[in-house]
Amino acid sequence: MAKVLVVTSGKGGVGKTTSTAALGAALAQAGQKVAVVDFDVGLRNLDLVMGAERRVVFDLINVVQGVAKLSQALIRDKRLETLWLLPASQTRDKDALTEHGVAIIIKELRARFDWVICDSPAGIERGATLAMRFADAAVIVTNPEVSSVRDSDRIIGLLDSKTEKAEKGQRIEKHILITRHDAQRAARGEMLSIEDVLDILSTPLLGIIPESEEVLRASNVGSPVTLSNPASAPARAYLNAASRLMGEMVPMTIPSERKGLFDKLFGRRRAA
């Protein structure tokens, strides 16, 4: 039975697209058939992060309007054969999306894939509400700082009211993914602690992704961070998060960069 997952946040720039690509690649590496869908019409980024920007012919809007078939728009990843991308349009904007069109596409994707991951745009307008409309589960990406946490809280409220499942009285599975966590700044009290974030959001934690230069390097070469450098700290954290999505029990840790001496000095921090 296919699972439709929406990666959303409310706040912009927290790591939705990075996380969509990383989780999608991690699930595909585990043998699952995964489609990642970019809902950010007009400001598409998922194709860049996936390294497919030179192969985009048809996009989500073309399929919604019936100009192209889904199989013509889907782009297969060159590195993982079970990972596919449905890019957004760059020339149009969110008004071109219709609920009916999106419903048909999601239904078709459900039939062909194990996981359909929807990369939501920032905000609470049409693009974001359509990305979450048909979701079974949600990953809410949050930075451990006050504005991101408040926006995530807003989005959680919308997930409980504007999705098809919520309207039918069913619960959407929600998970918090904390990104750009900086252990040193958290220790100095400059960032919100994990406990504070979870206390405010009252939603289970999926994973903690540490701040790392690897993320920028990966997007510059057009690769999800779990593929470009699987041994790096964020990649290991994403792989753990993907395992938890598949139902495995993985103890919650914040992977740190393997720097030898530094690692011995600061040790590993266990988060609840």
Place this chain on the structure above:
Amino acid sequence: MLGTCGIGQLVEALGGRGIRIIGLEGVEADQLGPSLPPLLKGGRPASGSETAALAASDQANGASAAGAPQRPEPSSLLIESPIRSGQSVIFPYGDVTVLGSVSSGAEVVAGGSIHIYGALRGRAMAGSMGNARARIFCSKNEAELISIDGYYRTSEEMDATLRTRPAQCWLDDRVLLIAALD
């Protein structure tokens, strides 16, 4: 004094001139029918308004007992999940109880008292229909704004020692008082 018929005709006549009436004040609640605008309160009650407010709510509830009783029962609302940022709970008919936190950017507006078994990080406005005896209770006070019967205080004006503690707020002769409960 206009009767229900007269009020209806006035509203209609004004509507025909492009003026839409959104609320009526200073009438008895039982003079208002379902097709007329609701009874609204300006926030500063006239004497005897409490009965009028309760009667109005009873009528809005659909007056379950045939032959509306003189003292309608107050009702209460129970919410068993946290109230998220941007959500608004408005319940003019009585008390509101929340089993969870009220997030920053959320608001609870009640005709009666407000009881929050969690952290209050947003706004709580009790006694919204002119009930000066309403109170606000919370397990953790981090409120942005509290108000009882129109008298309000923002978090900036609140004593810092009362934050992050269980607290109750009430109105004493038009002065808003907050005290810790621990």
